[in-house]
Amino acid sequence: MGTFGKRLKEARKIRGFSQERLGIEAGIEPATASARMSQYEKGVHQPGESIVKQIAAVLNLPVPYFYCEDDETAHLLQCFHCLKKDAKNQVIDLAEKLAFSV
Incomplete structure (x- = not known):
C-alpha cells in the first residue's frame, strides 16, 4: 500500500465511511x-485528479493530505484545512517567524 492508499484508508475509517459509501458520495x-475504493487503498490503481478532488471534498480534507509521506505534515494539513481564513493567516505568520528566526 502506498502513501495515497494509506491516507485514504485512514481518513475513510476515521470518518466512518465504508468503501462503497465513500465511492458513491465521491461520484463513482x-x-x-x-x-x-479497495483498489485505490491497496495501490492497485491510482485515481485520477478529479476523483481525488471528489474524495477529498467528501472527507473534508485537502488534496495534498493524501500524498504526504510523513504523518506530521499530513496532520498539519488536515488541521490547517479546517481553519478560517484569519486563523490560517495567523498560522502562516507564526510558522514564518518560527522557521526563519535565527
Missing part, C-alpha cells in the same frame, strides 16, 4: 464503488 458508479 454504485456498482463499482466498493471495488474501486
